[in-house]
Amino acid sequence: MTTLVVRALDDSSAHLFDTMPDPLAFRDKHRHTRYRADWRRIAVRDGRTVARAAWWGKPEDPEPLVINWFDVAEGEEEAGAELLRTAPWQTDELELDLPSGWRTDPRLRAAVDLRAAAARAAGYAPLVERFLYRWTPDRGLPARPGRLRFAPEPDDAVFLGLLRRIHSATLDAHARRAVEQGGPDLAAQQELDVFHWFPSPRAWWRIARTPDGETAGIHIPARNPSGPCVGFIGVVPEQRGHGYAYDLLADCTHFLAGQGAEFIAAATDRSNFPMAAHFTTAGYPVVRERINFWADAAAGAG
Incomplete structure (x- = not known):
């Protein structure tokens, strides 16, 4: 050869x-x-x-x-x-x-x-x-259940604390890998670093609360270098079982559409059946599938 x-x-x-x-x-x-x-x-x-x-x-x-x-x-x-x-x-x-x-x-x-x-x-x-998803305006905006109240939060420490709680019990393979390496603290910090990496405004980040003021979760409307995307959807463990991830996704979609998004990209693990069902309900069709490979930097440095 x-x-x-x-x-x-x-x-x-x-x-x-x-x-x-x-x-x-x-x-x-x-x-x-x-x-x-x-x-x-x-x-x-x-x-x-x-x-x-x-x-x-x-x-x-x-x-x-x-x-x-x-x-x-x-x-x-x-x-x-x-x-x-x-x-x-x-x-x-x-x-x-x-x-x-x-x-x-x-x-x-x-x-x-x-x-x-x-x-x-x-x-x-x-x-x-x-699964990779792509929402477009012709799909229509998902209905908002109206069960949660959404607000910005300028303090990163609040988001970091919520991410620790969310990743203490998670179906997400990337987060689980980080937890195995360094516990929920590492998983939370890595997620927060990604949020800051997005070129979209920090002011977009949202915390969701129930009408009685209990924190339910967070969503991160974002833009990456390729366009608008659902940056993160997370429900704290004690609020799971109510389907709040759909509420978060619906609000995130409305927020990005309000910013003029002509499409919204999103993704979830194939094994995360509840989140996959929420994407379907919210009008996000699967457009591609993805295999993620990981190498711990072993492949670089040539």
């Missing part, structure tokens, strides 16, 4: 990223995503691009947050792994955003298995599978 050449791209060579087939329709998935040219890399053999990856984050970030586009040609798993291993960034997470129903289509299943094998060879292990 001839020598593999891994190269970074820049503005003059960015077009080379688009020289591979796209069986998993990543181009359609990322039509709203804006990538820095220098956060995209390709692997070339005999003049043919055999692997490509794109790292994503805010344009002003010193390093990207995640790999969310990863393609590998048939038989080139090691080339894909080398592309990731030699990257200059310590990126813990890799996302494969996949067409819904990919498991039942042999062609799509083979394409997913190929990319997953390359990710594993680079040190990434599967963490969780998720």
Whole structure:
């Protein structure tokens, strides 16, 4: 086999990223995503691009947050792994955003298995599978039950305390992983760091209370670099069992629509059946599925 050449791209060579087939329709998935040219890399053999990856984050970030586009040609798993291993960034997470129903289509299943094998060879292990949602105004605004009162809260310490309580018992795989590493304190701080990372205003964050003043949970209407999104929905443990997550989601949707959102992206773990049901009720269709891989920065530092 001839020598593999891994190269970074820049503005003059960015077009080379688009020289591979796209069986998993990543181009359609990322039509709203804006990538820095220098956060995209390709692997070339005999003049043919055999692997490509794109790292994503805010344009002003010193390093990207995640790999969310990863393609590998048939038989080139090691080339894909080398592309990731030699990257200059310590990126813990890799996302494969996949067409819904990919498991039942042999062609799509083979394409997913190929990319997953390359990710594993680079040190990434599967963490969780998720549903991706996309609300649009034609779906109509979800009904508001009117059971909770929503208000901003300027004190980060209040949100941190509520996040500790929420993550003390959670179905979210990312939060559970953080709890295993450092308890609810670490999970809460990581979540708060993400909230601050969003380029949307801090004033958007909302706390929900019952009419008698008891805290029920929080929701974070947000914008990430690709557009409006449901940043977080969380109900404190002692208020669960009332379906309040739907109330939070409905209010979050109304809030973002009031800010002029032409779409709202959202996601939840496939295993989080209650939250998945709330998204369905609120008019959020599943548009893609995702496999999240995690590597504890083992794949970077090339």
